[in-house]
Amino acid sequence: MGRVLLLSLDGACREALSLMLPRMPALRKLIEKHGLHGLRSTVPPTTAPAWASIQTGMNPGKHGIIDFLSYSRADGRTSLVNSLAIRGRSMWEAITASGMRVITVNVPLSYPPARDRRRVTVGCMLSPKVSPDMVYPAEIYPVLRRNSYTILPGFIGRGIAVGLERFVDECIRVEESRFAVAEELMEAYDWDVAAVHNQCLDALQHCFYHLLLGGTEEEREELGRFYAAADRLIERLIRRAGRVSMLAVFSDHGFTLAERYINLNLWLKRRGYLKEKNSGLAYRLALLLRRMDVLRLRNLLLSRLFRNSLPFVKLRTELSLSRIDTHRSRAFIPVGATFGCIYLGGGSEAGLRERLKRELEGITDPASGRRVIARVYLREEVYRGEHAPGLPELVAEPAEGYAFGPQLLGEGRFIRAARHGTELSGAHAMQGVLVMNTKLIASEPELLDIAPSVLAALNLQVPEWMEGRVLQAR
């Protein structure tokens, strides 16, 4: 029985790859041979729910995760999710229970690492810092030290603060050290499944997606250095792995250009659905921080304060949430910025969901008359399972060219142009990509299908709690 090699590129999409494939000979060769498929992400298409679905083969209604932050309806509080927050079992557990061995490096939601003697784990960006805490078994920590392992170059907007050239250098260095660690572990330990996640692609595309699509030749050349490096790393691991029964190169979500930002909480407030509390000092400070966009000062400051974006996102979310009177509000967005995850208040009337869906889908941009929301999903359309009742009643997907901004209520217009060059220009989208070393028998693959496909490639039974399909012919 062969092995399985999973190589993920955070946020890789058809559009970016079509521009960068000339610089990616290894991936190009694979695509020429086996084809490039779309891979539908979770709703919302965010790394946390996406990877919970990849690991479990279940939808968010069963694993309970829709963002890096979870919102509790019971006490109105938010908390950062981690590996322990995933409800149900993962494919890794199913694999090691059969006696097989797994190596994962930087797989999102793998921190804290499982203490399973058949697993070698280097945890993910949920780890506050590089420490023995983020690995299992502890004996592999020197491998990280020796390779100067870094989780991320820094805060998500760091690219904007330090500039394209320097950020590309930093991203290449981080991924080179990550893949060097993976290679050493794959050499030193027996394995049946190995998974390595390239994280920097996401940060690079968030900061510079406008340059990828519309930059000068020199700017694209700069960006191209990262894609070329990512390709060399993929090629090295494929060579290291040798014969495998399943190879998948894939992404957890796609990307799109954010031309205009929508502040949906502000819209909900103006329509009378969301009720605000009185302004506190902390909130006014946060608004001030938001206005400090001049000279990239904000990103520079934030990248000094936060090496990792998640504590900042949590702080920003809590400041925003502290402004929302969740008892009196009929609808509000407490967490998440990729899609609008709308929770209804306790006293909301019958028919509110349907009315909100209709109104949201009818919002037009005052500047162009274009509709700004592609569609609104009702909870039962996208979430099935025992944890669905805790998830939002409505989820709004932005139309092409639009993205939801941070949720601080703020003032002014609820739709505005994105300031490319001083704020993020790339946003997540539903369609990721999948390249597999075999012909697919299932059409329109989804993230849920990865886990059953891995088990099938290992000749293991697909447990009945997994909802996805086996993608390849057996």
Ligand SMILES: [Zn+2]
């Ligand atoms: Zn992202």
